[in-house]
Amino acid sequence: MKKKLKLKSKFIPVNIPKIFRQDKININKCLKQGWISSEGSFVKKFEKEFSKYINKKYGIAVSSGTAALDIALKSLNLNKGEEVIIPTFSIISTALCVIKLGLKPILIDVDLKNWNMNTEDILKKITKKTKAIIITHIYSFPVDMQKIIKVCRKKNIKIIEDAAEMIGQTYKNKRCGSFGDLSVFSFYANKHITTGEGGIVLTNEKKLYEKCKSLRNLCFGSGVNRFDHDDIGWNYRMTNIQAAMGCGQLKNISWIVKRKREIGSRYYSLFKFNNKIEILPKYNNYSKNIFWVFGVVLKKKVKLKKKYVMNELMKKNIQTRSFFCPMHKQKIFKKMNIFPKKKRYKNSEYLYSNGFYLPSGLSIKNSEIDYVANCLNNILK
Ligand SMILES: Cc1ncc(COP(=O)(O)O)c(C=O)c1O
Numbered sequence: 435m436k437k438k439l440k441l442k443s444k445f446i447p448v449n450i451p452k453i454f455r456q457d458k459i460n461i462n463k464c465l466k467q468g469w470i471s472s473e474g475s476f477v478k479k480f481e482k483e484f485s486k487y488i489n490k491k492y493g494i495a496v497s498s499g500t501a502a503l504d505i506a507l508k509s510l511n512l513n514k515g516e517e518v519i520i521p522t523f524s525i526i527s528t529a530l531c532v533i534k535l536g537l538k539p540i541l542i543d544v545d546l547k548n549w550n551m552n553t554e555d556i557l558k559k560i561t562k563k564t565k566a567i568i569i570t571h572i573y574s575f576p577v578d579m580q581k582i583i584k585v586c587r588k589k590n591i592k593i594i595e596d597a598a599e600m601i602g603q604t605y606k607n608k609r610c611g612s613f614g615d616l617s618v619f620s621f622y623a624n625k626h627i628t629t630g631e632g633g634i635v636l637t638n639e640k641k642l643y644e645k646c647k648s649l650r651n652l653c654f655g656s657g658v659n660r661f662d663h664d665d666i667g668w669n670y671r672m673t674n675i676q677a678a679m680g681c682g683q684l685k686n687i688s689w690i691v692k693r694k695r696e697i698g699s700r701y702y703s704l705f706k707f708n709n710k711i712e713i714l715p716k717y718n719n720y721s722k723n724i725f726w727v728f729g730v731v732l733k734k735k736v737k738l739k740k741k742y743v744m745n746e747l748m749k750k751n752i753q754t755r756s757f758f759c760p761m762h763k764q765k766i767f768k769k770m771n772i773f774p775k776k777k778r779y780k781n782s783e784y785l786y787s788n789g790f791y792l793p794s795g796l797s798i799k800n801s802e803i804d805y806v807a808n809c810l811n812n813i814l815k
Contacts, residue, residue, distance in 0.1 A: 496670040520542065533770075545781070548577075557581065569593055571610055572758075595610070595611055601625060629672065650667070697796075728792045746813045
């Protein structure tokens, strides 16, 4: 009884990252040596080690996953008005990189089997104007990409694979992030590997690598005058301190992936008898759920609203986070008239209306998982 009361008074955030001893040793090294900006050996080391882990040739470390998307897409040098296929159910960064470059985003609804882009729908939406597809793996499983990759190779459509949420995940036994012409990752604090803020672009193509490197660093002049710039770029550099942390984190990736699956499996078994929520399975025919976050969707028969349930959990000191608001529902894009007004993407809307995720960061304790699951089961009783 005493234990229960103690737990109730303790706030359980949706994510607490795991900081490793090696992260601190590496960061202290930077501080001692004074290599604190983007110059310094850890940036190159992290790029090399991370790209090797994913099985790509080149890595360009940047300041965020959003920056990685901006750079990756711009490096393809597409013409205004050309089409880029993206999920409607994703972080806004996916649509932003397309819109900022004057390209046309074509939205894809969710497949409720795995909460990812519906691959049949992708194939239907490919036209002569399609120049790239951003394949974004969401929450649990990778997108079932085999067919799409084949079609893209044939039609010379570039793939940007967004594996921000899938560090350490595999698709048909190959690492997520190893499939795209360009692959992007985020190292925000809720990702499997964190550098506080950060991201990376990976590629096997030297030309794309050189272009991304230049775009990350203001496109400084490659000719005699460094300050006569080659193109419109950004300062999206990652600092040596961030990369130092990334190297420490990467050393622990096997443990991280194992722990994420343990957290997910624990929730999974605690919700086994709850018929009011939908949760994704632990396995599908091409992958194993990595449980980046543990998502739950209130079934249609549940009379309670998502907001109410999330509030009730908050009253018990449990923080939750809503699922993504689909791109076609974003007020800013409505104002800008980006997407056709009446077009519906009903699966994404359904997930957004009824889905949220539970605390599932790497530092969560098993007793906290039990408490969260117990509270949710009671609220839905
Ligand atoms: C799939 C995906 N891509 C990109 C991003 C953007 O990453 P960042 O927050 O580092 O800009 C996120 C952020 O959560 C994400 O989930």
